[in-house]
Every structure is written in C-alpha cells, then in structure tokens.
Amino acid sequence: MEHVSHYACTLCGAAYEKTSTHLTCPACGEKGILDVIYDYDTMRKQVDAAYFDSCTERSMWRYLPLMSVSGDRAGESLAVGWTPLYDSLRLAGEIDVAKLYLKDDGVNPTGSLKDRASAIAVLKADEEGHRNIACSSTGNAASSLAGNAARLGLEAFIFVPERAPSGKLTQLAAYGAEVISVEGDYKDAFNLSKAAIETFGWYNRNAAINPHMVEGKKTVALEIAEQLAFDVPDYVVVSVGDGCTIGGVYKGFYDLLQLGLIERIPRIVGVQAEGCRPFVDAAACGGELIECEERTLADSIAVGIPRNPKKALRAVRESDGEWVTVTDEEIIQAMQTLGAREGIFAEPAAAASLAGAIRARRDGVIDKAARIAVIVTGNGLKDPDTAKTKLPPPTKLPPDLDALKAHLKHTHDKEDTE
C-alpha cells in the first residue's frame, strides 16, 4: 500500500507511521480519532479514468487502490457495494428538483451501508493476523460485522446493552456471533467492549475508534461519483447517527478531488431526527457537542453521544453543506413515498435521508435547479415492526367481484384501456 502516506490525529494533528497499529492518537486518547492520509501523487499513477474503464470488479473492492487495506482476501469477501444508483422516475418532479438520484445501500449482503465498514474491518483484522473481532452495537454495525466475519471465518464478539430488542439479535444468531449482553446502556456496552478488546487483543471494529471504517464507507461516495460518470450532483443527502458515514461520504469525494477526477465536492446535507439532533445543535453553536436524548423511531440514527464528531462536522462545513432535522412523521411519510413512488423499501433512518432532502428543498436550502443524490442507508426489512405499526396498512379493496366493480367505478377508472 504505497499509496498510504501516514495517519494524522483529527484533534492535535500529530502524524503517525502507516505501519503503526494503534487506532487512535496515543496523545489525545480515545477522542483522538485518526485520518488515513494518502500520497495522492502515487495514487494518481494507478487510479485514473482509464482504471475505472478497465476494472471489471463490481463491488466496493474496485476501489482498493484508494483504500487502506491490502485486500489479499477481497475476493473471498461478501459482495458488498456497487449498489444501484436509481435515477428517480417521478419523485424528482414531485419534490421539484432537476434531478434526484437514489443510492440504494439496503441491498448490501446484510442489508445496510454498514457492510462497507465491516467488510474492510474483517479484511484489515485478517491482514493483521487477528482471528477475533469485536464491536459494541445493537444494530446494523453488529449484524454486518457478524455476517462479514462469518464469511471470512473470523469469530465475532458483539457487545449489546441488556435492553437490546430481541429482534435485533436475530441476524446475530443466524450469523453465529457471540453476544455479550451488558447490564446498563450503550455506553456501558461500549466500555466493556473496550476493556475486553484491550484484554484479549481482539480487533476493534468500533466505527468511532477505527479510522479504516470511514475508508470503507467512503466507497458509497466513490460509487455515486462513478455511476454519474464523475459529473457529481450538487447535493448529497445522508442521515447521521455517530457521524462515521457522513465522514466517509466527504472523504470519498475529497479523494476524487485530489485525484483530479471530479471538479468539486458536492454540498453534503446531514440529516438528523428532531428528537435526537446533537450535530445540528453543535453546528449552530460553534461545534460544541452536548449529549442529548434519543427520541426518535429511527433507531439507527438515535445516537445521543456521537463518537465521530470531528469528521461529521467537517464533512458539512468543508463541503459548504447544511444540517437539517426531520420529524418522525416526516420520516414515516418518506418511507411511504420511497416505497410507493420508487419501489424502494427503506428502514426509518434510511428514509430520513429523503425526508431531509424534501425538507431542505421546501425550506429553500436546496434550490429547484439542483441535482441531488440521496443515500438510502438500510433496508426496510431490517425493522419490520416499525413498518408494521407506523405505516398505514395497505389499501384494502372489497373481496367480491361486484363490489370491486362498483368500488373501482366510483373511485377511479382501474380498467385497462388497451
């Protein structure tokens, strides 16, 4: 990996050798999250427009020459990435923008964008000789780690808070992960995972800690750019929990800009739920993050103490983007819209991205001439309970031919006119 230069601390700026294996800055401690810094001159020699024309790999690993993992076993990995970017057929007009692209990351192997981070995590662990890998999470990070670890033959240890809903454990059971159910809340689970990781020398997949997670997640931005022939949209809209995903989105476009493959970084719009909006508040108050409650049904972005604040706030600031909030009602409405108008079933946190785009357009944050890309981060099948209880049930028509005739006559003409 000669294209990797070194690591730099996002807090103090200190530089560390690329051969170092500590995941955060020893000087700043746990909050000293590192950036992977590339040697773009070297990278440029391998990665240009011709590289993409000739590359036949159709997964996130087509971007290996832009990543911080050797990828010797990439061919054995789950088929993560290269997800569809849909050109909206009806919705662009309905929400009144020039172009609306929908990046459906819910079709990843375990059903969410988190696969991009977990896939690089297991390769990185394997590369460094680990057989065990751990993280603390109750949601998509956990299930994606469990699935990706199972595929590569690594053992996954997942730390979850005791109150974790049993449904969330189903994928973990299917993938054969080992689960440590911790008394207390997410913070307690995180702390025990940290202690155990240190004690047992396991590989640490916590996205808040491990700089390679952003390097995996950035592939979603690389794909959006390439799928649009490097003519990037004006805005990219994504929902935000701990801040790692939006950090990855920025990093992907940043890399492409350094390589001269795109002319500008799209303005990045970070979307949070009204009931859990630490980044929105922090951005409004000079960047200071204050712990907040987690009052939203979009559980994947219900993060009261985000652990990747620097990268998230930087993504919006440096791209001249925006922060917006959406209500749970707007999220549910967006789930319906995305399903019924485009055929994409999104989990609440994923539909929040679309809700944010709609809100930003309505508030004039996004103008009508804009081309926007919305990232759908997870599959609706991940959270069937919310869909079942919050979405209106399907329209029911009378189960009798005559009644059906009368009904269709009175509502609208449902007879096909060939």
Place this chain on the structure above:
Amino acid sequence: MEHVSHYACTLCGAAYEKTSTHLTCPACGEKGILDVIYDYDTMRKQVDAAYFDSCTERSMWRYLPLMSVSGDRAGESLAVGWTPLYDSLRLAGEIDVAKLYLKDDGVNPTGSLKDRASAIAVLKADEEGHRNIACSSTGNAASSLAGNAARLGLEAFIFVPERAPSGKLTQLAAYGAEVISVEGDYKDAFNLSKAAIETFGWYNRNAAINPHMVEGKKTVALEIAEQLAFDVPDYVVVSVGDGCTIGGVYKGFYDLLQLGLIERIPRIVGVQAEGCRPFVDAAACGGELIECEERTLADSIAVGIPRNPKKALRAVRESDGEWVTVTDEEIIQAMQTLGAREGIFAEPAAAASLAGAIRARRDGVIDKAARIAVIVTGNGLKDPDTAKTKLPPPTKLPPDLDALKAHLKHTHDKEDTE
C-alpha cells in the same frame, strides 16, 4: 424480438403466434401453460461469447437478447439480478463435495428471486399498454410485484387469503399496493384474482399462468453459467414450491445449450419439504400430481397444489436430476450453517436448497467429486419470526471482564496471538 419464434402449449403442443396475447392455451384452458419457443439460429447471431465479454449491463437485463420482452424500459427497472455467486470457503469441505457455489438471490431489490419474474412482468405489462397488474400470493411474489410495479409506476392489485399473516402485508403497504383480502384460502384468492383480471383487463402476473415468468426466472441459471465462465456445475439444487422457479432454471440452461455456450445441462435437484412434497410423490408415481397438505415452516415452498407441474417435472426428468425431501429440522440447521459458515442469512425455503444438497450428498445421490451450485432464493429478513423462534439464540458470554476471562480460558483460547 425476432429471436422469439412462437408459443407452444405444454399439454397439447399446439403452436401460437408470438403476437398472440392469451397467456394459456385456449384449447387446454388454464392448465395449458405455454412455453416460449425461440428461434435459436437468429438468437445465435446476436448472442455468443463475445456478446457477454462486451456487455456492461450488470443486472438480469444483460440477457434481454435471450428473453421474451422488448425491454424498452429495462433501464428504468429495479436493479434485479446479477446477484453474487459465492465460492464456498468452508462448507464444500464440510459437506464433502469438490466445489460448492452459493447463488445469493436474497440480495435482490425486494429480497427474493421472485423479482426476476416480477421485473419482466411489469415490463411486459407496460409493453402491452397495461397500467394495472395483478397476482394472487401472500409471499415473495406479492411483495416483488408490488415493488417492481411501484418503480415502473404501474398499479399493483394483490389478492391474498384472509388469513394472510399481517407481517406479510408490510412490504405491500410500503410499496403502496392495493390489497384484496379474500375470504377463504389461497385457492379462493386465486379464483377471485382470475375473475377480476378478466373483468378489468389487468395484466396477469400469476406465475402459474404467465409463460414470461419462467423466462424471467431463467436468468438465475444464465448468471450461474456465466459466473462460472460457462463451465457449468454438475448439479444445481433449488427448492420447489409451485414449480415455476425450477422450470426457469432448466429453461436457462436449455437455452445456453441450444446456443452452444455450454456442453450439457447440469443435473437439477428439486428440494421439497417433507411435510409438503407433491412433486416428490408425483415423480415417484409416474407424474400424477395429488393435492397435499402444507405442513412446513418454509412457507414460500408450502404449495399443496402446484400450478406449474409440467415445467417442474420436466426440469428434473430432462436433466437427469433428482427429487429430494428435507425435514423442517434440516431446514433450520441449514439456515444456521449458511449464516455461520458463509455469512448468508436465508429464509427457510431458501435454506431448504442447501439442506437438500446436504441430504443428497449424504444419501449418495450427489457424489463427492461433484461441483454443485445451490440457489438461495430469498433473504432471511423476509421471515424474522421463524428465525427468531426457531434458531437458537446467539451464544451469550458473561457480561463482566473477569468472568469473561475465566469463560474464555475454560472454553477455548479466544485471545488473539499476534
């Protein structure tokens, strides 16, 4: 579509013009399911090895020149197909075969192989000028039709038996389908759908009726062949409900054989649940199908009166294949194995394919030198309740560092040794 020659009735053999729009044989009635017959001489001029080398489309639509739809709007469709074919890393050795390939069709847009049929159905409907499309189903066919219709802007009418579990309606609600909940069982739902389709002139997506559904489903076989560089496996194993999917698998390989792209059709192994095995019994008794009970947790293959018997029985017979049955316990075991050993979470009917492969190997039906491909037809997230109640919960470790140390010491060495 000059490569389409005509339609032929699978019962009486009568030929019909390719411009005809009746979906079954007028002489034989509803049971006179049609085959789409191609002009392989014409097809061969367009489709050869060079075609695949140069084709950049990565979805089922790369096979449009082998299909019975013009595909003018294929570019607007959901991104169905071109799903991963995994080379098993550990399982081949464990079940003692030379090679085991796993075709993961659960990552299709609505989570199942049925998307291949629904995608062609909505294109075909659109091509023929329909704005409405209907089917009767409570499961994957229904949700895939709802999603694919939503994407193309068609209205979907889904006929379900009254007792359909509410969870199964969630995807229908998300995709905005209109649901007709029919008093009685599946047969009653099917009959009302038939009457309504005739009355209102809607497009009919019932797989048992519509010959194009098999033409969509065959793309799974085309992909398996191409992903193995046309060096096809010795066996292809797939679970069987109404018989349409296995019919499609056979048809795909049959086409490739006619085109000279493969040298033989793999032996096709049809898997049914012990508690619902009409095809297994029919094959053993000269082909006569007798209605049976539906006693299996693998709901997607719990079909007591399969409506596509001819094509299913032909697939196994003509390929010199086999029928096997598996118990529900074997299905659950296969779900665990597939998840924990390969990182693929399958719904029960999908895991039944692997269970069948294991059973067939153990019984000596498949020999140890064989290369086999197993089709995983649907995502485990489709049926979380079965996974939750039937899979053993994840292994729980003690939530305390000292206890964890003691536990790991006593069980096995979980410390990484770098």
